[in-house]
Structure formats: structure tokens, C-alpha cells
Amino acid sequence: MINDPAELDPAGPEPIELAPALLERMAAVRAAALRTLDSDEPVYGVNTGMGNLSKVRLTEADQRAHQRNLLLGRAVGGPPWLPPDESRAVLIARLKTFLTGDAAVSVDLIHQLVALINSPYTPAIPAEGAGSAGEIIPLAHAAGPLVGIGWLQAGSELQTAEGFLPALELGPKEGIALLAGTPGTAGRAALAARKASRLADHLTAVAAGAIAVVGANRDPYQPSAARGDDVLAVEFARLRELAGPEPEPRSLQAPVSFRVAGHVNAHVRRTLQQLDDAVERAFTGVSDSPAYLEGDFVGTAGFHGIDLAAYCDHLTAALAHAAEVSTARLHRLLDPSVTGLTAQLACEPGPQAGLVAVHKRAVATTHQLRRLTLPTAISTAETSNGQEDVQTFSWEAVGNLAEAIRLTRETTACELLAVRQAFALSAGPIPPGLRDLIQAVDDVVPPIDADRPFGEDLTRLLTTVLQLSPATGA
Template structure:
């Protein structure tokens, strides 16, 4: 795919990637301006000075020549476990995307080296944990190292190789797509390029960017599964009546969707269903709202000024683009919303196992007593929800001083992104558990599945055989996670 503008580069951009001649020319023009500005000899943080507590130390010419590479060497202190392949690739994509705006003033050659890495089929080995700095310098040092032969790369199967596995001899290689012929060993970091590779929060931005589609699917499934629960127990539809959503268009839309999916109920089983059945609209709309805001924060991270020092209008400006509190706080918000949604879903599962609520056999077993039914599916959901509760402690809270007080606070954006990724996985498990329970409840009830939910339940039926006796229901849950969720 030919990339002509920064916004052309997305997670789904088909490979091989290529930067357009016009974009490369723009990068080169901007780079020439930056090098001209540096020639004045004025102090520029991280270019002709040390970093952090050492920023007052001016570097002489020999020191400057090796400084940018040394920045990567001295900060690559992480270790396994590494990010999954898709997350590591998203980090590199986000890094390149921020460079294409021109704020970092990096060379076209550095951007092409990043493109070569993305086209190689390999990703950097980036530590899953242990960022601990104002920004992301530790994971970003690992992400950038392979560009100059430092560190480790990982293939799609999880096999690790020394980074120089990707480098070709200077002037050699055919560029045919072979892993060893894509990155150039003749490439060296120029002035400001090492610090640019460590700047901002592209790592967390890329990781959260990657969660956008799974989150959108998850929110949709939450509403559908909740609607199935309403339908199978014959819950009153009063809480979903259109007038109830006044003043909140998003809530009103979610209520209308759930009502349409659940269908009408002329003779509800009780005047009031349990709370967990009545609040689905509020719960799902809140998750959806937080996801929208998170997506907006990702867009700001991709399109805003995050480099420091940024090269803007011909001058160097120290920025706070590394302080990703906007993204971290929105990650925390989504994790809290997912945790609450899981709690409500787990409560509905418990009610669906209760004959007093459903009028169905206890624990949705064909033969209660000799058979346990789906009681342990609920217990798995309980354990998963408990894990979500532990994740819901805000990652953005808990700053500690580093660098002799020069870096005296952090936003822990990297950790917030990791919590979000785990929370999405766990919330999917809970919703899958509820979907299995709702599906079995329909099977036992003889009720017709509402028209709006037939496609969903047909998808479950395609991978989950009829439940007539106890069996390892974990296999059924995994089938739902793999093929339905």
C-alpha cells in the first residue's frame, strides 16, 4: 500500500507498505531544516546534551556522534515476556505514524527503515512490563533497537532471533522480501533520531489502537446477550421503553436496540425482573461511551504533537507529549466500565440458573441432581470478574520519582494499555459464559429465539452441540470465543 499522508497508515493497511515520493520529499525537506537549525550549536535536549538528570551536560562532537545509538543501548533494560506479535507491530506502526507528521524531524531513511521492519514479517521483542519512566523509553528502546541491529526480533510464531538477522550487507540484498534482505545494515541514526525514537507514547497508543475493533465487537455482543436474557426469562420491557432514555441519546439508542433484539413480551414473568436484567441499557451504553472517548484519545495520540523536543516551525520546543495521562485515564475508565459490565453479566448468569427466575430446570441441567448443569460456568465467570476487579485499580495513579527528581511523576500509560488489553480478554470470557447460559436456557424453555437474535444463536449452535449431559464446558466456551465473539 502506498502511504501518501500520515493518516493513510492504519492497523489494517495492506502490505507491503511504501512511502510515496511526495511524502519522502517532504520528510527530507523538513530534515534539512532541522539539521540547519542544529548547526547553530544552541543546546537541544538529548541531541547535544545528556538526558534526564544529565541534561545540563553538554556533549562534544565525538560524544554526539555515538549519543543517539547509545540512547537505545542504555535504556533497553527490559526482558521477557515479550509483547504478542500483533501488539508489537502496532507499536511500530504508531511510531512510524507519528514520525510522518514531521514533528520529530527524523530522516526519510529512518522512516524507510521502519517501513522495512513492518514489511519484514518480524517485530521487535518489546517487554510486556516494566516501563517505569516518564514516557515509554524502556519499551521504545527495545522497539527501536532492531533498526540498527540491537536486541531481538520475533516472528509470527513467537520464535526469537538476534536483531542482525534482519540486516543485509551494505549495498547488497535484492529487496525481494526475504527477511535478511529488507533492513539496511548501512543505516545509522543521525542527530536527534535516537531521542525521537524514545519520545512520546506511541507504544501505548499502538496497543490501545489495536483494541478498538475487539472493543467494538464486544460492546455489540454485550447488548445482544443481555437482550437474550431478557427474552428467555420473560422480563418486563418497561425499563427499555423509549421515554426512559430522555436526555441521553446514546442511552436511548442502546435501550431501543436491546428492546428490538429482545422482542415484545405481553405477559412478563414478574412485575420486576432482578436489577441485573433492568440495567443492561445503562451498563452497555456506559461501556460504549467510554470506548468512544478512548478512541478519541487514541486519535489525539496519533495526530497530536508528542515528540520532545519537537521541531515546529523551524524551532525546537520541549513538550510534555510523553505524559500520556489522557490515554491512560481513558484506559482506566474503560477497564472500570468493563469490570462493572462483567459484574452485571455474572449476576444475570446466576439468576438464569435459578428456577425461581426462569421456571426452568435448576442450573439449566437436563436432569438436575445427577447433572450439575452450567453451575461451574457461572463459577468461571465469578473468577474472571474477580480478576477484572483487581485490574480496575487505576494504572495512572501512583507516580514515583526517578532520575534524581528530574522525572518526578509518570502517567504509567504503558501499564494502563496492558491492563486494558487484559480487561478486554477477560470481559469477552464473561460475555461468552453468559451467551452459553442464555443459549441453553432457550434450548430448555422451548421459547422461540427472537428474530433479532436468531443469527447469533445459530452461530452458537454451529459450534456448540446440544447440552443433554455434563461435559467439559470449557471447550464450548472456547468455541464461542473463537467463532462467535
């Protein structure tokens, strides 16, 4: 049972139940906010129009329809839709922000939101096209089913949201509250950070396997080489533990892609922590506008997601670099001068091509990744007749990050397949720290003694050994 908004995890799959004391606090905030609205002072989006029409005062009759109309008129998106886990993360993030009290929404709306979160359905939320200062387009789709608007998805099936939940009429401030801030980016970023953390562990383990199988000189990973950098020191320790005792090095220096493994993976972990911190700021700070603060409605700029956008971009670039380094190591694993093994890790080089095409797939994947690394928050595009004259495109930034995680997993799977084949051809002992990983590979990938459709092997690695969300296999 949730007693505090901080306890809500946008990446968590468990059903949500809110403590009565928390709901009582929300009811008290709502009552106070309604008393403030009785003063008839202009409150943006409540008794006025939105955007460039905020100078227009709404009649009482207009106000009663206005909150629902806000959702209707802004649901202009379409497929492709977010995957279900990301859609659910958006809803939970919206709930987290509501439970701060800044939005001053009713307990009835909170109950309706919890009911949708706990259902087997998620809203059909567009993955693209959020061209506004905040997230009003995707949030209109996310919130629509609360009042019978839009579509719900279960797997690949879509059904209308009309009649799915009990009828609910939005009260004053509630429509604009559903569209305010950047809960979508924050929720999706929290989910992406969880997946990226698991991916970082895979990057380290697979790099350690490559280091071990080629007998790379361990000098670059010595503790003294991490002076002044605690994150790097921990990464060096992980690599040394997993790669096992140092044999007689094959050469004085391994290729650069092996030597820099610690620095590259430490950078991924540093940027991941920075994103985690930005997500925490997004959930603890004021993102609603107008926000109900200290008894009054205050216009804020909490919709400007530059903090989240910048650190999503940062992690995307870090993953792209890690994938490029992984792909470079994979290329070296096919080179007999580096491994001392057969060319292209083929059992019979010449009649067999070995894993050369696996490397080609990794090259294509890293090329896709490069296109994601352009910073998103560099546009001054205007909307709403100039009322919104800058935006950060944070929705695009977190979408790029999700795609970067997916593609980096693919390059990691390619390198892992090569590492396993190299161990098999070397007939040497597998370091104790890597035995569980190699056994997990062996459980789903048969021994490679001839060419075959290696894409099937890579798919099995992605859906088992390298999965990032155990509940879904993603």
C-alpha cells in the same frame, strides 16, 4: 498508498506504502532541522546528555555514537513480551508520529521502519516494567531491531535482530526521536478500542438473549426512559430489536442485572468513544520532545500520557462493571424462579450439575477484573535522580485494558453458553434478531444434554463466535 499520517491505522493488518509526496515533505523537514542543528545551540538529547545528565555537552565524536547508545542503554526489559498485534500497533503509531514532521527524522529511518512493519516479524517488546516519565524502555526494545539490536518474534519464536534489516546508522536526533512521546500507549489503545467496540456489540447481543429467554419485562428499555441521553436511546433500541417482541412478562420486574443492561452497555460505549477521542488527540498533538516546531527545537511534555491513561482506566472500569452484571445475569439464568426452567439449566437436575461451574468460572474472572480497576496515574515515583519526578504509567494502563477486554470476553462467553442452553430447554422461538448469533453457537457447541467439560465449549465460543480480531482469532 498513504498520503497523510491520519490514514495510518495502528489496528490495520495491511502492508504500508508511503506516497512519494509525503516522503518529500519529510525530507524537506529533515533538511531544515539539520540546518538548525548546525547552529550548535544546545538541543536536549542531541548534543547533550539525557535526563539528569542534560547539562553535559557532547563532543562531535560523542554525538555520532550517542543516538544508538540511547537504544542500547535503555533496553532493560524482558518477557513477557507483547503479542504480535500489539507490537505492530506500536510500530505503526511510531510511524504516524514521525510523519507529522515533529521528530524531523530522515527518510532512510522512515523506510527502515516501514520495512520492519511490513515484515512477518515484530520486535520483542516488554509488556511490563515501563517505569519512566514516558515509554523509553519499551520503545528502546521496539526500535532496537531497526539498527540490529534486540530480538524479533514470529509467533512464539525469537530470533536476534542483528543483520535482519540493512545496516542503518542513526543520524542526529534520530535515537531520541525513537524514544520520545507515548506512541506505544496510543497504538495499543487504538487496537484495544477496536477490540472493545466489537466486544460491546457482543455484550449487547448476549444481554438481549438473556432478556428474551427469561421473558423480562421490557419497560426499562422504552424510548421514553432514555430522555436526554442519545447513547442510551440507541442502546435501548438495539436491545429491543434483538430481544424481539415482548411476551407476557414472567414478573412485573426482572432482576436488576436484566433491567440495567442498557445503561451498563451504553456506559461502555461512551467510555470507548472517550478513549477513541484521546487516541486521536495523541496522534494529532505534539508528542515529540524536543519537537521541531516552526523552525526550532522545542522541549515539550508530550510524553506525559495522562489523557490516554485516564481513559484506558475509565474503559477498564466500565468493562469490569459490565462483566459483573453479565455474571449476575448468568447466576439468575440458573434460577428456576427467574427462568421457569430446570435448576442450573441441567437436563436432569440432581444427577446432573448443569452450568453451575460455568458461573463459578465467571465469578473468578470478575474477581480478576476488579484488581485491574485501580487508577494507574496515582504515583509520584521519581527516576533519573529527580529529573523525572512524576509519571502516569500509561503503558500499564493500556496493558490493564487489554487484559480487561480478554477477561470480559470470558464472562460474556459464559453467559452466552447459558443463554443458548436456556433457549434449548424452553423450546420457545428464538427472536429473529438473535438467530444468527444462536446459529453461530450451534455451529461450534453441540447440544447440552448431560454434564461434560464445558471449558472446551467456552474455548470454542471465544475463538469463533466472540473473536475480536478475525485475522488472529483473538
